[in-house]
Amino acid sequence: MTNLLAKSEHTGTAASIRPGAWRVAIGCALAIMMAAPVGAAKFKRTKCPDSIRAVAACHEARDAQGAFVLVAQPLEWNGRLVVHAHGGPRLDAPRSGDSAQDLERYAAIVRAGYAWVGSTYRRGGYGVRMAAADVERSRRLFLKHFAKPRRVLLHGQSWGGNIAAKLAELHALDSKGRPRYDAVLTTNGVLMGGTKAYGFRADLRVIWQHFCGNHPRPEEKQYSLWQGLPIGVQMSREELDRRIEDCTGLSRANTRSPQQSERLRQILAVSGVAEPQLASHLAWATFHFRDLVRKRLDGRNPFDNRRTVYRGSTDDSALNAAVQRFDADPAALAKLAYDADLSGLIVLPTLNVHAAGDRVVSPNALGAYAETVQHAGRAHLLAQVLTRESDHSRLRDSTYLAALRAIEHWLDTGRRPEVSMVMQFCETLRDSASCDFASP
Numbered sequence: 001m002t003n004l005l006a007k008s009e010h011t012g013t014a015a016s017i018r019p020g021a022w023r024v025a026i027g028c029a030l031a032i033m034m035a036a037p038v039g040a041a042k043f044k045r046t047k048c049p050d051s052i053r054a055v056a057a058c059h060e061a062r063d064a065q066g067a068f069v070l071v072a073q074p075l076e077w078n079g080r081l082v083v084h085a086h087g088g089p090r091l092d093a094p095r096s097g098d099s100a101q102d103l104e105r106y107a108a109i110v111r112a113g114y115a116w117v118g119s120t121y122r123r124g125g126y127g128v129r130m131a132a133a134d135v136e137r138s139r140r141l142f143l144k145h146f147a148k149p150r151r152v153l154l155h156g157q158s159w160g161g162n163i164a165a166k167l168a169e170l171h172a173l174d175s176k177g178r179p180r181y182d183a184v185l186t187t188n189g190v191l192m193g194g195t196k197a198y199g200f201r202a203d204l205r206v207i208w209q210h211f212c213g214n215h216p217r218p219e220e221k222q223y224s225l226w227q228g229l230p231i232g233v234q235m236s237r238e239e240l241d242r243r244i245e246d247c248t249g250l251s252r253a254n255t256r257s258p259q260q261s262e263r264l265r266q267i268l269a270v271s272g273v274a275e276p277q278l279a280s281h282l283a284w285a286t287f288h289f290r291d292l293v294r295k296r297l298d299g300r301n302p303f304d305n306r307r308t309v310y311r312g313s314t315d316d317s318a319l320n321a322a323v324q325r326f327d328a329d330p331a332a333l334a335k336l337a338y339d340a341d342l343s344g345l346i347v348l349p350t351l352n353v354h355a356a357g358d359r360v361v362s363p364n365a366l367g368a369y370a371e372t373v374q375h376a377g378r379a380h381l382l383a384q385v386l387t388r389e390s391d392h393s394r395l396r397d398s399t400y401l402a403a404l405r406a407i408e409h410w411l412d413t414g415r416r417p418e419v420s421m422v423m424q425f426c427e428t429l430r431d432s433a434s435c436d437f438a439s440p
Contacts, residue, residue, distance in 0.1 A: 021272070041069065043145050049100055050109040058103075060096060061141065061363050065122040069138045070099035070426060071115070071146060078113035079150035080107070082404075083139045083181070084169065085131065086118060086297070087158030087393075091291055097382075106155075106396035109404065113413035114147065117142045125291040126196065128340040131160075132167035138200050139180065144336035148348050151257025153407060154184045158361060158392065161189015161352075165342050165369070172347050183407045185348040187398025188358050191369035195302065195333060197361075198292075201285035202303035203270045206323040207310065208282060211263045212247035215240070215286070225257040225304045226326050240286055244279055270319065281360075295333075296339070300332035305317060342369065344376030351383045353403050356438065357390030359379040366440040383410070383417045396434050402426035 002268045041061040050060040056072045063069055086102045099118040103110070103431050110116050119138040121131045139152065156164025168184045190197050205225040206213060216222060216233075223230040248264035249256035256264070270276070273281050293299060306327050313319045350373075364385045373382045383406075405425040406417035415421075419437045426435035 002212070002340055017261075019170075019408055039144070041141055043069075043071065043141075046070070046097075049104040049107060051104060052110045053280045055108050059145075059306055060099075061145075062096075063119070063134070063137055063141060065120075065134060065137070066094065066124045067137070068094050068096050068098060068120045069117060069141055070119075071142060071328045072103055072110045072409060073115050073146060073197055074110055074113050076113060077115055077147075077402055078409075078438065080113070080116045081142060081149035081152045082109055083135060083142075084116060084118040084155050085135045085156040085160035085163040085341075086120075087160045089121075089124065089126050089131075089159060089262075089288070089291075091124045091125050091287060094122070105394050106400065109368065109400055110402055112404075113151075114144050114404070115142070115146070117222065125240075126296050126339075127191045128166050129170070129338075131163045132170055135163060135167055136171040136180070144375075148162060151408075151411070152181045152212050153404065154181045156184075156186045156189055158188050159190050161186035161191055162194065162340055165189065165346075165350075165371065166340065168224050168346055168348055168350065169343055179362075181348055184346070184348050185403055185407060186350070186352045187395055187403070188354055188361050189352060189369075190361055190366060191352065193342050193368075193372075194336045196368065197340075197365075198284075198289075199303055199305075200272065201281055201289070203305060203308065203310070204267075204273060204281055204303065206291075207267055207271050208247075208323075210319055210323050211267050212243070214243045214247055215282075223350035224287075224301070224326055225291065226301045227293045227299070228286050228291075231294065237283060237287070240283060244282065248278075250275070250278060250289040259380065262395060266313045267325060270310050277359050295336055297329075297332040300329040301326055302332040302336045305423060342372055343370070344372035344374070344378055346376070346378045349381055349383075349407065349416070351410075352405055353385055353387060353395070353399065353422075354440070355389040355391060355395060356386045357388070358392045359390070360392035363440065370440070380416070383424050384440045385417070386438045386440055388438060398426050398429045398434050402435070 041063045043059040043061040046058050046060045048056055052072060056074045059071045061069050084102060098120045102118050117138045119134045121134045123246055154164050163182055164186055172179060172181055174180055209225060221233060229235055244250050249260040306325050310319050352366055354366050356363055363386060369385060373379055388394060389395055402422050402425040407423045410417055419439050423435055423437050
């Protein structure tokens with residue numbers, strides 16, 4: 001590659017090391033391991049997803065922190081490794097096999113010859129720095145137990161985009177300043193940082209309560225809605241779904257009452273949330289907020305709607321006068337910012353790809369991140385493209401492969417990808433009819 005990076009710690013082969021350099025190399029490796037031990041993880045062969053079973057071998061281990069690490073090694077390997085950061089966060093404790101769904105989603109990458117490694121993270125719940133450390137550990141475990149890649153690419157999806165971007169700020173270089181990764185790819189990433197990413201869901205809670213009044217119900221314990229659920233109050237997802245149905249008839253478009261239809265219309269109009277994602281966003285603002293506030297922020301509030309003006313209802317004055325108001329706790333805001341906000345101080349070529357029709361994470365995340373990176377003086381290391389898709393959780397196979405080819409070309413030539421380049425690479429793939437990219 002050209003002048004983008006110094007020689008990375010993972011490039012090269014044993015044969016390329018000078019005979020007199022073995023002690024130095026071993027000493028460096030020991031220093032890295034002592035600084036961040038990977039533990040005595042034992043990989044065992046496991047079943048690959050059907051889509052790659054004929055072309056790859058899969059192995060799983062539990063690392064020293066308790067995360068399950070899944071590896072897919074192509075039988076015909078191109079020497080590249082994709083280190084994956086999954087989205088969520090998932091609230092349940094990690095279990096063996098949890099990463100199989102992630103691997104299935106990106107099976108096309110493995111079929112194209114890339115090795116793949118993904119971590120479940122050590123525990124369920126929020127924690128960007130924690131997850132970033134777990135993803136970095138998965139990379140080191142691959143190097144220790146499998147092979148030394150010629151190139152390592154970091155990929156983050158959705159919330160994993162926040163994790164990958166944070167990892168690239170915290171762990172991209174080793175103690176000697178050598179890159180551990182070659183480049184970063186995010187897809188539909190939460191790139192506006194933790195303190196800006198979730199306020200719309202806090203808004204949704206107060207909007208919902210104004211129109212529905214059933215979360216909580218009048219006869220139930222009343223509480224500040226920013227906390228999701230208070231201590232002592234239990235609720236299942238099924239119970240939340242029943243309350244959603246009672247108020248809006250969300251899943252029964254043909255049999256909603258006029259009152260349900262009107263409440264749903266106003267909630268969507270004021271919140272800006274799309275109907276298909278309403279239940280998911282409300283669940284996030286319930287169960288994930290409980291995890292974030294109670295377990296990660298010492299019970300303090302990171303959200304603020306004191307001066308928010310809500311618009312779009314049939315009576316905005318009444319709405320704004322009645323909704324629950326709250327102020328962010330400075331300590332909670334600082335703690336969340338430390339964990340999940342981004343500085344833009346990137347040192348690796350970074351490509352952000354986002355679906356233009358994403359209704360879960362707004363494509364405006366690209367602009368927010370571009371501004372952060374620009375302010376940090378690193379704009380020359382950032383490229384961004386929109387793909388005219390609408391699925392948040394999974395883009396087309398051709399989109400992932402075109403993005404990887406564009407990154408590889410960037411590394412090989414020093415030419416930062418533009419929309420036309422990504423389109424060109426996409427059109428060389430078999431499903432080229434699905435290629436449709438645009439500038440942010």
